[in-house]
Amino acid sequence: MLNDELKTSIQQAYRQFLENKELKPRYGQKLMIAEIARTLGAIECDDEGKRQSDPAVAVVEAGTGTGKTVAYALASIPVAQAADKRLIISTATVALQEQIVFKDLPDIRHKSGLSFTFTLAKGRGRYVCLSKLDQLLQSGQENVATMELFAQEGFSIDVDEGAVKLYQGMIDELATNRWDGDRDNWKGELDDQLWRTVTTDHGQCSGRRCTNFGQCAFYKAREELTRADVVVANHDLVLADLALGGGAILSAPADSIYIFDEGHHLPDKAINHFAHHGRLRGTENWLEQSTKQIRKLVAQQALPGDLGRWLEQLPDRLQATLESQQQMFAVVESASQFPNPDSYRPSFRFANGIVPEPMRELAGHLKAHYSGICELLTRLCDELKEAMDGKVDGVDVIDAEAWYPLLGAMLSRADAGFGLWQLYSIQDPEGEPPIARWVWLLEQEGNFDLEVACSPILAARTLRQNLWNSCYGAVVTSATLTALGRFDRLKMRAGIPDSANCAVVPSPFYHEDAASLRIPALNADPKSPDQHTEAIIDCLPALLEEQSGALVLFSSRRQMQDVFAGIGRQWQQRILMQGDRSKQELISQHRKRIDDDKTSVIFGLASFAEGVDLPGAYCEQVIIAKIPFAVPDDPVEAALGEWIESRGGNPFMEISVPDASVRLVQACGRLLRTESDRGSITILDRRLVSARYGRALLDALPPFQRRID
Structure with a gap:
């Protein structure tokens, strides 16, 4: 499909864009355009335009400054138009979504000579x-x-x-x-x-x-989606559409080329999207109140035919479900042993995803109850649709319209209950990754509840079936797709096909000239939080004297607050700490201080290690308190590690270290935002040079000038 005419179209658009912007070509950007065009251009179709070849997926890691949006837009828009497919650009953050719609795409259309329409998609x-x-x-x-x-x-x-x-x-x-x-x-x-x-x-x-x-x-907004050549959405909306079978909100996967910008978020987004949870006491209250009100409604307003007959059956179905829910509370309470009930959010995870037999058996009963409620509510909703069309005698159109959202909302909640208990009632297939199953202990105003939850530990199968195998073509891009220099982590978590074209394109930054990476001789073990905190308090003032704008990143809120409390009043006045104000207010205040030639330091957690853009003097130094290993009490990650260990693997080396590598690269990426930026990175964690995995983490970072004390 990538014939000479299409190649010429892409090359001409890129050349014209550079000329109109008075820019020089970037080697990494050119490579990215070529990789995407080659992948999408190799698709073989039948006479009806349906893909017949293997899944066409390009995975491109491209660092800050590459110009990813320009690269994937110029490479994919001509291909999509030639194939009569819709291009769906999906992002993880609202900020990037708005930048693409209101800045990047208008500029590309104006400067490249390409003719295309675009719109923003929202739920x-x-x-x-x-x-x-x-x-x-x-x-x-x-x-x-x-x-x-x-x-x-x-x-x-x-x-x-x-x-x-x-x-x-x-x-x-x-x-x-x-x-x-x-x-x-x-x-x-x-x-x-x-x-x-x-x-x-x-x-x-x-x-x-x-x-x-x-x-x-x-x-009205959705009409635009059917007319636009390019639709800018977000990962959640794309996943919601795929969960509905595809084509319910956006165009059908077979008629779409997807671009997943910030693609490293896609696996976690998919896991969250297909997770289930439900509060037992809260659901009991909903069932009890719904039973009472439906009975009152039936007594107050008799409805004719099937509508009335089905509605009369609903209270008994709800009541039976309520009784099983009440039994489930006692079963879950006796099965859950919270190791630390005084923690922020106490949880108990079922080892290997295996729940006690009484709980699994009762979950099967609840699944059947919710299935019956869903079946009844589906009939009622379908009948109300007929009534809205004027096809049901004795039911006013206005009444049907008023009732439909109510019963539709009940159906959604019942369907969520069915999904939850279905996954608790089954045994996971032998050899397949298990479902993580756990319970949260919740307390509010002296009342406590139990929230039962479950989630797939990997999104690979779901994404492979619903996305990669179904779509016409796809591109996944981000500055952090590899871990420890390999794509293995992404392939495992996202189910990227073996046939995918995976590439890393070089950054335009000269990291060795632009920045230094220092690991001070800190005599403290990060595994001893109090000792490590004291060491940070001692060394931080001297480090911060060097630049006016700095970002200090912590893995623990408690350590961040303890360092702030111990650093002294003189420095506290210069520090803006996450949690004291909104993220946008904090960044705005930081920028204002720097613009006024004052010193300003941001103390931040994980959310400041990614997606924060502070070029030039706003951030001349990044200080990282310690290697950003994941919190060990996350139920899904713990279940994944348990499964890997059961298969003879090493979860620390296969999960914890690669994940930490990605986070560390992201954190270091806050320093250089433009080609003219200069500065330093300091990591206050000696494990980078003392632990056996430290060398791998260091080598995965950009080639900064290193200074190891």
Whole structure:
């Protein structure tokens, strides 16, 4: 498919872009364009345009300064247009999503000569639901039972004066076309709870049957998705679409080329997306209240035919499920032994994902109960759809519209319960990675609850089946895709096909000239937190005197706070510590201090080790307290390590060290953000030179000038 005409189109677009921007070609960027074009251009299709060849996946690690967005856009847009496929660019963060839509793509289109359209894709939760808005402003209390049940499903029945004013303002802004219904475009701040009251999800939305369908903000935005050549989404939205079979929100995978920017986040996002959890007491309360309100509703308003008959069956189904839920609480409570109940979030994990037989048996009963509820609610929702089309005698269209989101929300919650207990009722296949299963102990205002959770320990199979094998083509890119110089970690976690084209393209930065990496002679073992903290307090002032703008990264909040408390008043005044204010406020205050020629130091945790852009004087030194090994009490990571060990592997060397390597590279990447940046990196952890794995971690870092005291 990558014929001479297509090659010429890509080369000409790149040449024209560079000329119009007055830029010189970057070697790494050219290689990235070539790797992507070669992979996507090798796809073989049948007469209907469906891929017949092996999965076409390009995995490209490209450091800061490569110009990844330009590279993948110029390489993939012409290929996608030639194949009549939609290009879906997916990111992990809102900041990058907005940068691509509002800055990068307009610039590429203007300067490259390529002609293409693009739009931003968001989930339903970012758009106002007109039906809910109308209901909140007009419903009153005519049907108390219905409104009380709506409250159980997250709807508000007590709309105070301030909320009424806000919602009326939304109606007015929509009516005069001054607002498009997108939360991000609302003129002021919106309280999360107030917003949740006027938005919807897939289960509650009646789609084209809604009387407000023609004015629906979400569906108006969705129309653009079907017309645009390029759609910019996020990983969560792509995964949600794939979970619905693909093509429910975005274009079908077979008709799409995916670009996963910040692709190192994809495996964890996928694991989180397919995890299940449920609070036992909270679910009992939901079942109990729903049973009462449905019975009250049935007694208050008789419905004809199947609709009435099915609705009358619902309370008994809910009651039976409630009784099993109550039994489950006692079973889980007796099976869970929390080793540290006074910790921040006590948890108990079932070894090897194996739960006691009484719990597994009862989970099977709950699975059956929720299956029955889902079947009944599905029938009810389908019948209400027919009623909305005017095809059910005796049921008013307006009543059907009012009931549908309520029962749809109940269906979503029941389906979540089914998913949870299904995974607790089965035995994991022999030889396959097990499901991690654990319990959290929760306490609030003297009341405690048990949250039962489960999750796949690897997303490989899910991504392989639903994404790589199904899509037309895909590109995964990031500055940190390799671990210890290899792609093995990503392949294991993301299920990247063996046929994938994996490449590392060189960074344009001259790391050895631009920065030094120092490991001081710190006489303290990071495994002894108090001793290590005292050593950091002693050496930090001298290190911070060297530059005006610095970033100090900690792996522990407690250590960060202890260092701040012990460093002295003189330095405390110069330090901005994560948690004292929002991340954006903290960065803004830091920039202002540097602009005013003052010293400013940021104390941050893991979230400041990635995605923070502080070029030039804003960050001339990065200090890393210790090797960023993962917290050992994460249930999913612990289950993964346990599985690897059961197969004769070494979880520390196969999981902990590679993961730490990626985090360490990300942390060091905060220093050089442009080709003119200069500075130093200091790591206060002697294990890099004393431990047997230290050399591998050091060698995985960019080739900074090293100074080991």
